[in-house]
Every structure is written in C-alpha cells, then in structure tokens.
Amino acid sequence: MSEEARTPTPRPGGRSTRVRENVVAATLAEVTEKGYDGLTVDAVAARSGVHKATLYRRWNGVDGLVADALTASADRPWPLPDTGDLAGDLRRIAHEVYAVFTDPELGPTPTALITAAQRSDVGATALRAFFAARHRQAAAVAERAVERGELPAGTDGAEVIRAATAPIYYRLFVTGEPLDAHTAERAADAATLAARAGLFATEAD
Amino acid sequence: MSEEARTPTPRPGGRSTRVRENVVAATLAEVTEKGYDGLTVDAVAARSGVHKATLYRRWNGVDGLVADALTASADRPWPLPDTGDLAGDLRRIAHEVYAVFTDPELGPTPTALITAAQRSDVGATALRAFFAARHRQAAAVAERAVERGELPAGTDGAEVIRAATAPIYYRLFVTGEPLDAHTAERAADAATLAARAGLFATEAD
Numbered sequence: 001m002s003e004e005a006r007t008p009t010p011r012p013g014g015r016s017t018r019v020r021e022n023v024v025a026a027t028l029a030e031v032t033e034k035g036y037d038g039l040t041v042d043a044v045a046a047r048s049g050v051h052k053a054t055l056y057r058r059w060n061g062v063d064g065l066v067a068d069a070l071t072a073s074a075d076r077p078w079p080l081p082d083t084g085d086l087a088g089d090l091r092r093i094a095h096e097v098y099a100v101f102t103d104p105e106l107g108p109t110p111t112a113l114i115t116a117a118q119r120s121d122v123g124a125t126a127l128r129a130f131f132a133a134r135h136r137q138a139a140a141v142a143e144r145a146v147e148r149g150e151l152p153a154g155t156d157g158a159e160v161i162r163a164a165t166a167p168i169y170y171r172l173f174v175t176g177e178p179l180d181a182h183t184a185e186r187a188a189d190a191a192t193l194a195a196r197a198g199l200f201a202t203e204a205d
Numbered sequence: 206m207s208e209e210a211r212t213p214t215p216r217p218g219g220r221s222t223r224v225r226e227n228v229v230a231a232t233l234a235e236v237t238e239k240g241y242d243g244l245t246v247d248a249v250a251a252r253s254g255v256h257k258a259t260l261y262r263r264w265n266g267v268d269g270l271v272a273d274a275l276t277a278s279a280d281r282p283w284p285l286p287d288t289g290d291l292a293g294d295l296r297r298i299a300h301e302v303y304a305v306f307t308d309p310e311l312g313p314t315p316t317a318l319i320t321a322a323q324r325s326d327v328g329a330t331a332l333r334a335f336f337a338a339r340h341r342q343a344a345a346v347a348e349r350a351v352e353r354g355e356l357p358a359g360t361d362g363a364e365v366i367r368a369a370t371a372p373i374y375y376r377l378f379v380t381g382e383p384l385d386a387h388t389a390e391r392a393a394d395a396a397t398l399a400a401r402a403g404l405f406a407t408e409a410d
Binding site (some may be wrong): 075124128165173177193 | 319320323327329332333335336337364367368370371374375376378379380381382391392394395396398399400402404
C-alpha cells in the first residue's frame with residue numbers, strides 16, 4: 001500500500017501527468033535497450049529530463065519505475081475484437097499476443113518489461129495486477145458470447161482469456177519453445193471448445 | 206555445441222558420475238537458498254567438495270552449473286500415470302505439476318532452477334531442452350489414448366501435454382495469479398476436450 005501511495009496521482013494534461021508520461025517512456029526505452037540489470041535511475045533521469053531526486057522520491061528506484069511502467073500499460077485501453085462469435089474473437093486476441101511478442105519492432109519492450117517486473121516484489125505485484133486487468137478487460141468477449149447464448153451463464157470470462165493465451169505465454173516466457181500463428185490460434189480454439197462445454201462456468205463447480 | 210562438449214560424460218557409478226551428482230546437488234541447494242543472484246562457483250565448490258578449478262573447467266561457471274542441473278533433471282525418469290483414460294492421466298499430470306510447485310518443501314528448488322535458467326543463454330537452452338524432454342516423455346499418455354481409439358491418429362502428444370499444463374505454468378511463472386488444484390485439473394480437462402475434438406491431430410492442419 002505504501003508503494004501505491006508513492007505513485008503520483010496524474011491530472012490529465014497536468015504537469016504531473018506529463019512528468020509521469022516522460023518517466024514511463026524513458027523507463028520503457030531503457031529497459032528495452034539494457035534489460036533489468038542495466039537499468040539505472042541515472043539513465044532514466046537523463047532520458048526523461050526528470051530530476052533524479054524526483055525519481056527516487058516518487059518512484060523509489062528502478063523497481064518502482066518498472067512497476068509504474070506496467071501500471072501505465074494496464075491503464076492504457078486497447079481495442080477488443082468483435083467478430084460476432086467467440087471463436088473469432090479469441091483467435092484475434094491470441095493472434096494479437098503472438099504478433100506483438102514475436103514482432104522484432106513491437107516485441108522487445110513488453111518482453112523486457114515483463115522480464116524486469118519478475119525481478120522484484122514490487123514488480124511482481126504490478127505484473128499480477130497488469131495481467132488481471134488485461135484478463136478482466138478481454139473477458140468482455142466471453143460476456144458477449146454469454147449474451148448471445150454461445151456460452152453458459154456464469155462463465156468466468158477471465159478464465160476463458162487465460163485459457164486462450166496461456167499456451168502462448170508458456171512458450172514465450174517459460175519453455176522458450178518456438179511459437180507460430182497456427183499454434184497461437186489453436187490455443188484460442190481449444191479455449192472456445194472448453195468454454196462452450198461449460199468448463200469455465202462457475203455454477204458447474 | 207561447445208557448451209555441451211564441456212559437460213562431462215558420466216559413467217554410471219564411476220568417479221565422474223559421483224562428482225557430477227555432488228555438483229548438481231550442491232547447485233540445486235545453493236540456487237534454492239540464494240537464488241541466481243547469490244549463486245557462486247565458490248559456494249558450489251565448498252558445498253560439493255569439488256575443486257573450484259574443476260567446476261570452471263567442466264561447467265564454465267554458474268550458468269553452466271544451472272544448465273547442467275536442468276539437464277540432470279531432464280534425464281531423471283519420472284513415473285507417468287496410467288489411469289486407463291486420457292482425462293484421468295492428464296488430470297494426474299496437471300495435479301502433479303500443481304502439487305510440486307505449490308508444495309513448501311518440494312516447490313522452491315524447481316522454481317529457483319527455472320528462474321535461474323532464464324537468466325542466461327546457456328540456461329535458456331537447457332530449459333527449452335528440459336521442457337521438450339518432459340513433453341516428449343509425457344506424450345506417452347496421449348499415444349496410449351490414440352492406441353485405445355480415444356484420440357485421432359496423428360495427435361501431437363507433446364502438444365496435448367503443453368495444453369494441459371500451460372495454464373498452470375502461466376500462473377506460476379508469468380502472471381503470479383493464485384493457483385488451486387481445481388484450476389490445474391480444469392486445464393487438463395480442457396486439453397482432453399481439445400485433443401478428443403482433433404485439435405492436436407497434425408493431419409487436421
């Protein structure tokens with residue numbers, strides 16, 4: 001809780017918001033280029049133009065910077081697919097995860113950020129909140145499927161999203177095995193099947 | 206390849222085998238207690254009774270020690286369930302992964318080893334080989350299901366295992382979200398459904 005209290009409350013368009021945006025951007029650039037082991041408050045200060053003392057006071061060091069970069073990412077809205085059926089929506093989501101992380105331009109920043117967050121307790125807490133927020137947001141595709149009568153009432157939408165994407169993250173961040181678009185979309189199809197069968201309906205427990 | 210060439214070839218019961226066993230055991234104990242950042246060749250030498258120069262010559266430092274501890278784990282046989290049907294076998298496997306990693310006695314060593322392996326290229330290569338070996342071994346439960354006519358011919362057994370366990374590893378090593386036995390077994394059930402529907406049959410591509 002004390003960590004959260006340290007994070008500045010941004011007023012949109014205000015000076016504090018601009019400072020935070022600059023600091024988050026600098027942290028992302030530094031962690032992408034140098035990794036967690038090469039990340040320093042000095043370099044983030046130089047890159048963001050924000051005084052080192054301010055970074056220590058508000059972010060409490062590199063782990064707080066990494067955590068806040070994740071929190072900023074979690075807050076940023078991202079477009080959800082709405083293809084008209086669950087299978088299509090989950091395939092789009094799975095393909096998006098695959099495409100972002102394997103893209104040579106787009107992939108390195110989220111990969112470095114997730115890897116860095118795993119290195120501290122503050123980072124791990126932010127990482128867990130980041131994924132929980134993503135799961136909650138994306139759960140809307142399962143909730144629409146319930147409304148359409150495609151899925152049983154009481155389906156845990158966040159769990160449907162986890163099922164559709166876990167095999168992708170498993171390869172990317174655990175086993176390091178190769179990943180292709182077909183494998184990613186098959187994970188989505190497996191989640192669709194399981195969800196339709198009622199496996200993620202909490203009433204079924 | 207040069208890394209592999211460095212690993213001693215063990216003759217069962219021979220001196221080289223005993224040395225390796227001691228070194229692997231010491232590496233596991235050290236990485237569990239101190240993590241990757243606290244792992245040193247000095248401490249492994251002291252704990253194993255193997256000379257530091259030998260550790261550098263044969264293992265090339267801490268990353269090689271971590272990699273070889275994983276290779277030794279991959280080589281160790283582990284009992285596969287044979288309950289008579291795929292759903293039962295996959296539930297047992299998923300439950301085993303859940304039970305080992307969340308057990309306060311058993312969990313810390315494999316958790317520390319996987320986390321440490323992710324910190325170097327040599328470790329990441331060994332980690333990938335470790336999981337590939339595990340997937341291959343456990344694929345036997347899917348192969349038996351094919352023989353029984355439970356699954357379509359051409360089913361990729363390793364992929365069935367990945368599907369059954371990825372949601373567990375996703376929580377443990379990526380999101381840090383809580384994990385319980387029910388969630389683990391539901392991942393197995395989802396994999397069973399997908400495999401029965403032919404999703405992992407390579408002919409279906």
